[in-house]
Amino acid sequence: MVGTEFSPTDADFRAGFAVLVGRPNAGKSTLTNALVGEKVAITSNRPQTTRHTIRGIVHRADGQLVLVDTPGVHRPRTLLGERLNDLVAETLSEVDVLGLCIPANEKIGPGDKFVAEQLAQTGGRPIVAIVTKADTVSRQQLAEQLMAVEALGREVLTAEFTETERRKGIRAQKKGKSYSPREVPTDLGFTDVIPVSAVDGFQVEALGALLISHMPVSPPLYPEGELTDEPELTMIAELVREAALEGVRDELPHSLAAVCEDMIEREGRPEDDPMVDVHVSLYVERPSQKAIVIGKGGARLREIGATSRKQIEKLLGTKVYLDLHVKVAREWQRDPRQLSRLGF
Numbered sequence: 001m002v003g004t005e006f007s008p009t010d011a012d013f014r015a016g017f018a019v020l021v022g023r024p025n026a027g028k029s030t031l032t033n034a035l036v037g038e039k040v041a042i043t044s045n046r047p048q049t050t051r052h053t054i055r056g057i058v059h060r061a062d063g064q065l066v067l068v069d070t071p072g073v074h075r076p077r078t079l080l081g082e083r084l085n086d087l088v089a090e091t092l093s094e095v096d097v098l099g100l101c102i103p104a105n106e107k108i109g110p111g112d113k114f115v116a117e118q119l120a121q122t123g124g125r126p127i128v129a130i131v132t133k134a135d136t137v138s139r140q141q142l143a144e145q146l147m148a149v150e151a152l153g154r155e156v157l158t159a160e161f162t163e164t165e166r167r168k169g170i171r172a173q174k175k176g177k178s179y180s181p182r183e184v185p186t187d188l189g190f191t192d193v194i195p196v197s198a199v200d201g202f203q204v205e206a207l208g209a210l211l212i213s214h215m216p217v218s219p220p221l222y223p224e225g226e227l228t229d230e231p232e233l234t235m236i237a238e239l240v241r242e243a244a245l246e247g248v249r250d251e252l253p254h255s256l257a258a259v260c261e262d263m264i265e266r267e268g269r270p271e272d273d274p275m276v277d278v279h280v281s282l283y284v285e286r287p288s289q290k291a292i293v294i295g296k297g298g299a300r301l302r303e304i305g306a307t308s309r310k311q312i313e314k315l316l317g318t319k320v321y322l323d324l325h326v327k328v329a330r331e332w333q334r335d336p337r338q339l340s341r342l343g344f
Ligand SMILES: Nc1nc2c(ncn2[C@@H]2O[C@H](COP(=O)(O)OP(=O)(O)OP(=O)(O)O)[C@@H](O)[C@H]2O)c(=O)[nH]1
Pocket: 022, 023, 024, 025, 026, 027, 028, 029, 030, 031, 042, 043, 044, 045, 046, 047, 048, 049, 050, 071, 072, 132, 133, 134, 135, 136, 196, 197, 198, 199, 200
């Protein structure tokens, strides 16, 4: 993660990496899009749709913020889950500020606490608690949630502090030395707590500024105008996967993967009206799931194709011929070889 260009010479210019984490459906992807101002991360009503680390880049006069959108931090059940958690741990260790997303309209639960504890364990990095979806609650409810989030910060950071001191004591004891644990500071807690709404834009600017204020003084890390460094093929695959999931609410939970096989400019087209042939394979685990994706007489697949083609055309800025294939890759979630083939 090294800078490529040094343009603004301002001595106060800041640049660095931020990550938004939170339990599934906390609003991370939507907030990433709102901060960046263009659709780069994939949002969906379904939890855990964000499997790839997609970066959006916020360019401002005073700094540059590279956002890494992680999958929801959750307890691993399959091999895929374990890989996701490795990815999360790796990402957390590489960023300058941690953004913990907690929705305004849901009681703080064990999921939020679990994620907050993981962040506290990264040790010493600023944690900005972001209370998302502020538009969905009254001012009174929002105030109460902000206080509950403050309390959560106090709780997990105090627990982490105490645990660290306890470990130091044990290590010292093993070496035959004595260690008197430090007193718990009274001001432990999240670095900031800020409410936002990605839907009506409330405080989105302020959040951008706040996150940048935690970045180190640095030249920009990416050239201006760049929104994401995710390869187009991956973004195309994500768009198709999103469209395929939208249609089927409960039948196809996480057993669906998409791979963009290639993207070739069609020859012999007029220069002012180019067209790109895009080939995407959708992978499911069982023949019955294949039938769901294809639908009666291919109706669902046509719908998926039409929806995602429009989005791919927007992304590439040209006409697109989209060729979709549905394939069965049994138990792909548990097979490491298949996983790497699918880019996980
Ligand atoms: N009203 C309102 N809804 C929001 C806001 N932000 C997100 N949502 C909705 O909340 C749901 C989840 O949002 P996502 O951005 O997909 O959540 P996520 O945390 O990325 O979810 P995963 O990918 O599952 O981890 C979607 O239906 C969004 O439309 C907001 O500011 N206001």
